[in-house]
Amino acid sequence: MTIGLIDVDSKIPNLALMKISSFYKLQGEKVEFVQPNTEYEKIFASAIFTRSKYKCEELIQKYGDKIEIGGTGWDINKVLPGKIEYSKPDYDLYSAEEIASRMRGIMTKERKLQKATEIVNAGMGFTSRGCIRECGFCFVPKKEGKFHNVAEIKDIINPRSNIIILHDNNITADPNCIDKLVEIKERGLIVDINQGCDIRLMNDDIAQAMGQVKHLRSLHYTWDLMAFEDKVIEGIKTLSKFIKPYRHMCFTLVGYNTTFEEDMYRFRKLRELKVDPFVMIYNQKKDIRLKHFARWVNSRIYKSCTWEEYEPWKKAQLEYLQVNMI
Structure with missing residues (x-):
């Protein structure tokens, strides 16, 4: 059986698709991004942005019952089954060239490829989900619920690199924030706190710990x-x-x-x-x-x-x- 994947709008590797790929490859299935003129037993697509809904509707018209779509851009209530959610991501799914092609901004091709290579080799994931805030413009509380821890720093390291991309929605709200930052420092990791931090919760202790780790950007x-x-x-x-x-x-x-x-x-x-x-x-x-x-x-x-x-x-x-x- 061949599984097809469609990344509708991600600028960086889509973590959900990486976990789906890893899960099905472990079952012995072939997994690839959807190619023209190729038949697939099942297709999984993920959309991050709500502006992509029309693209998802077009995919449903094209593939019908064969396709399953998730992501905040399509359905905030849809989550991965536990057996897939807790799979290790497939770090071989994306090529640096694919990520470079999605990059915008004024950069040389060489610089784009360099940045893309950093990203595809980086470890990626969440150590916490949810948020303590309930901002009216944000999907996180509806999608992920109250703040809760789901993994440790060591769980998201990719052996290829000392860079990690941390997707936690509100790291400064994490009671373990300083411990996690200390672990990042002690492991010699470079971190991209991808979703930012709640600056209203900043204090001297957190700020000092933030200042002692290396940040990717x-x-x-x-x-x-x-x-x-x-x-x-x-x-x-x-x-x-x-x-x-x-x-x-x-x-x-x-x-x-x-x-x-x-x-x-x-x-x-x-x-x-x-x-x-x-x-x-x-x-x-x-x-x-x-x-x-x-x-x-x-x-x-x-x-x-x-x-x-x-x-x-x-x-x-x-x-x-x-x-x-x-």
């Missing part, structure tokens, strides 16, 4: 709502004692329940703290101004011109004003 966190301002600022200042602000990145949610003035305020406040913001538009909201704002911020164009001087937005303002008047 910037340490990131979020400032989603204006009501969080005092705690966010306090957490950033605490973290900055141990990790310089230029190594931080703050994801900033816009288009949810903040005004543009509040979005600009958060951007300026973060820059005052020497932290790089990264704008995320809620549900890909179709707002011309927010799209230009996100590009101005995320591409670091603000370092060369002010928002008022940003030419693409200056040209788009007339259309924006007309749309809003209608």
